[in-house]
Amino acid sequence: MATSSERSPPPFPDSEDQDVLDSEEVGGRDSDEDDGEDLFMSASNPLLTEMDTTLPPASQPSDVLMKPPSNIMDEPLIEPVSSQTENKPANKVVSEPSDDFVDLTNNVTDSPDEAVAAESAVADDAKDTTEIPLDEPSDEFEDIFGSENEALQEEVLVADVTVEAATDNRAVTSGAIEPPGDGKTGSDDEQEAKETATDPIIDLSYDLPASVAQQPPPARDKCFDPLVDLLSDAPPAADANVPSRATVDLFEDEGTDLFTEPRQTKSATQQQKSLFGEADEDLFGEPLGATSKKTISKEQKDKPVKTKAASHVSNIGGPLQDNSPAEPADIFTEEAVTTLPSITSTSTVNSKTNGVQSEEEADIFAKATVELSLDSPRGERRKDVKAKPSASALSQSAAASLAKPQSAALEELEEEEEEEQGDKFDIFVSVKDPEKIGDGMNAYMAYKLTTETQLAMFRNKTFTVRRRFSDFLGLYEKLSEKHGPNGFIVPPPPEKSILGMTKVKVGKEDSSSADFVERRRAALERYLQRVVNHPSLLQDPDVREFLEREELPRAVSTQALSGAGFLKMINKATDAVSKMTIKMNESDVWFEEKLQEVESADQQFRKLHALVESLVIHRKELSLNTASFAKSTAMLGSAEDNTALSRALSQLAEVEDKMEQLHQEQAANDTFNFAELIADYIRLLGAVRATFDHRMKAWQRWQDAQCALQKKRETEAKLLWANKPDKLQLAKEEIAEWEAKVTQYERDFDRVSATVRKEVVRFEKEKARNFKREIMNYLACLLQSQQQLIKYWEAFLPEAKAIA
């Protein structure tokens, strides 16, 4: 907590924190943007050129990559059972990519658990596509296309240990990206590729475990060759042999990695078997069983880094390769599931870059996403091409950060990352001028929304719209519907308050209703700011519309007492029931712990909120009592017959009057700086819990699909036994269908899990920063009132002394 809070922006007592943030963020962002743009240009331009020149290979990967999911899943599922010995190598080749995929997710998700060092890595994985990562793709292409790249210093700084390795890395990565596509160019070639793959792997898989240290160099060489080959003669489909070798090498490389490490702990044969026999279970088991895997993966990451510089290369190669098969696949699954691929896909891969991109970039992206949503294969291709380098970049950054041995350097990295996080969203939303519109019970409050932004995605730098409270609720409904199931923490708006609003509606101009309106206004402002601070939510068209569009369609179904509200209530009730009935055997300790943490934090916050509320009440009481004491003292002073004492007493009354004012201000301070913040966090913790629920739902869906698949298999077996070939065909089709679904749901679950992790980490950081800032504010207010108090009493002191 300390490390993260260390770097929060320093708010100053007197200045409003928005200003502070503003200036700071502008400063930070500028440099950031420069970097980002440069990087992105260099990174993306090659991409574009590549896309143009090598369109055929680019199209093919996508085709191929569409297939692997089913292929990968199909084969290990069916075949290992019947023919283990013969197909072993082939299976291995196929199963490994999927394994890698798991590994990747592990990389991404496990790390938060693994101390600070790994944490930075995760965050990098998740969001940092700008700095270090972007060097990589550009580096990569620098070799090939000769496009210039200036941002190499960054890379040098980060990967000090792996200076040597980095070059290798690059080779490996570039190889890693291409070969999977090339190696499986066309599903026709795939079989062939696999066959060629079998031989080396058989050899190596037996050889390698023994000599890990020696292996990488050859692998590197091999990787280099195909790479050069591949890219020099662009249409790689032609020479399937060379790329297939590349794949072999790569897998081999990684094979050593994956297998050797476990072997050190477990018996080799068992490991082999488990990998083959439970290809399916194992894959899923891993993200869930993070603890068991974690130690291993940690070993994988740490050991080579510390002990063998050579194996380093191979090790880095491992995770790097992961990406190429995994990431695209991920994109596809996402595309398949969500109705709005533009948001989700960009957010997962390019969440960060999108915000900072130059306009040109945005355009390209927009086009791509539009096409995507139309399901055009071209769009997919583009997407794919784009996604790949960034994916590799992602892993590269992870690898680079992992390679860093010094914790100090890691902290530095984290710091960078943190600063970026704080600085990158240059958008401020203010909610002002609450205004009552209409009369009687139909009256409502409208607020003026002013957005100030430097982001290119908005047409203007500042714009203002009027929104009513239910619009805010409507926005939340939309966002939570869209992003909730994906595991995002959607910031919740303040609750509807019938009592508070009725008071306002009735038009009582008392302090409590003014207080209510002000509280709500501030809460709405914080809510919106949270929404736009979220990298993914900012991209949502509804958010933009909400901020920009003059007229919004009236938000329905936000009324607490309407029919829609009733429906919602029923839905919530069923949700609650299903929540109770779903018994998720949580195998990921991280989630279990986090959920517990969140729940206890929720309780603590509730307690704290009650306490602060009582503090406010007591403070108000004190203020009242002080006022009446002041009055009473004034009376006493008037009754006093000693003139000096009488004067002193009336002075005392005045001081007490001022004190009353101070207490009142302090009560407001307690409320706005403290109680409201805590109330916000109680709501946010609810949102966090909701993401856990969504994850559980995804899990449930996957389990259900698996059950269904099991049933289908049983019917198939029965049919086979009964010898009914006509129905058998149907059953087989059904099985295939369900297998696809299981795969789909499994990926969904993994994705949701990964997102939830990321989001929770982000949430915690935000929380620490937020609290720090607010506490500082609170402190500043307290300090001010103390100074005031000193002044008052010091003025009184001579009066008291003057009593004769």
Add this chain to the structure above:
Amino acid sequence: LSTPQKHQRGNTMRSVSVDLNHDASLLIDIPDALCERDKVKFTVHTKTTLSSFQKPDFSVPRQHEDFIWLHDTLVETEDYAGLIIPPAPPKPDFESPREKMHKLGEGEATMTKEEYTKMKQELEAEYLAVFKKTVQVHEVFLQRLSSHPNLSKDRNFQIFLEYDQDLTVRRKNAKEMFGGFFKNMVKSADEVLISGIKEVDDFFEQEKTFLLDYYSKIKDSTAKAEKMTRSHKNIADDYIHISATLNSLSADDTTILFVSVQKVEGRVASDQELKLTELLRYYMRDIQAAKDLLYRRARALVDYENSNKALDKARLKSKDIPQAEEHQQQCLQKFDKLSESGKKELTSFKGRRVVAFRKNLIEMAELEIKHAKVSSTIQLTHFYTNEKWTL
């Protein structure tokens, strides 16, 4: 709390609500006291040069009831009717901290261990403060007697100070309690009756209206001040809970802040209590004593007038004239004596009150400033350390 506790009086801040012109001939203090359940045993220590005492330096154990006995005998002594008898110390009241302690024990399950410990500490501090205050008012009572030229020579007072055994003052039985209550009733009824009497002396007329007015005002102020300090204490308590909860949320650096804020708030509350509320409370009682004096004088006046009437009647009937005359003379003498000493007492009371107010108000202002400065520095250092952190 039920265990016997002994408290040594240290260099604590004392609210000397009265300014006593100490002559060194008779110095009284209560160096320590022992609390046993409901009973508080005070050690009354006397240092004297007066020949009426057998020893120059001695200590005796006394209980609260002994003080009450002393006060009552003084009030009932006819000779002292013209004096403001120092108000009797209030009965030691440990109920409120005890009750709070009980509540705390009940709520132990809902609190964290740390929170509980802190609350307990706070309560113990409160208890100690109540205890000290109790000792102090008893001490002040004796000191006022000792500094009074007439009362210091009272035989009962000297016995109270010197007799080294338990005084074993008989506790009031039910009948006496009822009698006391009845007497009070009669007195207030009488007060109403004689309030119609035409005042002959302007000084006393003024003094009467002033004291009546002042009494109601100061009573109100006392109640308000009590309320104020109580809510201040509530705030301090809230901070305890908040800091404990924050602590369990592991927002460590903020916890320090709240702990310090709480301490300051708590101290402000207790100092206000000591300097302001106690002052007001004491003078409320003192004014009551002054009012009693006025009542006794008014009573004497009524008696005198009645005796005048009786004399007139006797003269009319030419019967028992000498007795009536004698009675009338006695009443007149008593009234004159009362008026004379009353005037002196009330004037000195006025001076005493002003001095005490001055002293306490200055001290309070100084303490308020001190606390505000302390908390400012705490907050500032906290602020700066945070600032450094962020940089």
